[in-house]
Amino acid sequence: MxxxxxxxxxxxxxxxxxxxxxxxxxxxxxxxxxxxxxxxxxxxxxxxxxxxxxxxxxxxxxxxxxxxxxxxxxxxxxxxxxxxLQPAGFDPATARRSFTLLTPDIGEVAFLPGVLRRLRQEAPQVTLHAVSRPRTAAAAALEGGEADLAVGFFPDLQKAGYFQQALFKTSYACITCARNDAVGTRLTLKQYLAARHVVVRPDGREHLLDRVLEDKGWQRHVTLELSHFMSLLSLLPGTDLVATVPDDIATVVGRHVPLKRIALPFRAPQIQVQQYWHRRMQDDAANRWLRGVFYEVNRRDSGAGLPA
Structure with missing residues (x-):
């Protein structure tokens, strides 16, 4: 038959x-x-x-x-x-589920601590797997199911087929070792460009700041280029290096090593941090719950910094 x-x-x-x-x-x-x-x-x-x-x-x-x-x-x-025929549901209290999050290392230190506290309370058997991909590979990861959610600055995902939700806006901060006497708390543009810069580009990512400097024809004296922001913890202390990084990174690094913040001699661009998901996950109950947790934990009012 x-x-x-x-x-x-x-x-x-x-x-x-x-x-x-x-x-x-x-x-x-x-x-x-x-x-x-x-x-x-x-x-x-x-x-x-x-x-x-x-x-x-x-x-x-x-x-x-x-x-x-x-x-x-x-x-x-x-x-x-x-x-x-039962409607799809997701019970975080009993679910044994692993979610893969697409985010750079700044996301791991800025977004995950609060989320993990919520998971411990509400979803003790749910696990997270954070991975980093170049911006150009983010779409393929979400479309193919390699990742459930992307959180951060992903301009390549602002296109048809994707949903996005704003979390907060942030900007850049210039930091150096607190004992660096070669620079003060303010620099002229000429002094800023001539300083010994360490630049962090995770997965080769270009920052909005790079575009601003390039558009204005300004070129920094780059002494060192890194792939991970957390390397600044060991590289800034005791040196005259300066780093211009997203404000959340400056906050996290400053919690571990003594820093001096330097006022930028130009208006830094704003970074819109959002979470993104593919349209095939729009109605998925588990993904909807995960998005809700990230939004509730990481959403900030305008001008607010990284929570303690």
């Missing part, structure tokens, strides 16, 4: 007949008219080449073939009702 030729609605009629042993009661139970139920029973008899249910007094008694089929049909109907 070819399953493509089977109307699954007939299994519902069969299951009801096996339980109620009456055309009338079956019709009432499944919301069909009596003629429609009788017609469905006739189709079932043709499909299985068996009478299936025969009248015996006031009831329709099952044939041996019907008795053989009844448990399997019951399991199929129950599975469809309980597993396929």
């Amino acid at each position: 070819d399953i493509r030729a089977v109307d699954l609605n007939l299994l519902v009629v069969f299951d009801a007949m096996a339980r109620h042993r009456s055309v009338n009661r079956t019709a009432e139970a499944i919301g069909l008219s009596q003629p429609a139920t009788s017609a469905a029973l006739a189709r079932l008899r043709t499909l299985f080449d068996d009478a299936l249910f025969v009248r015996a007094g006031a009831q329709m008694e099952p044939t041996p073939r019907a008795l053989e089929l009844a448990p399997a049909v019951r399991r199929v109907v129950e599975a469809i009702q309980s597993e396929i």
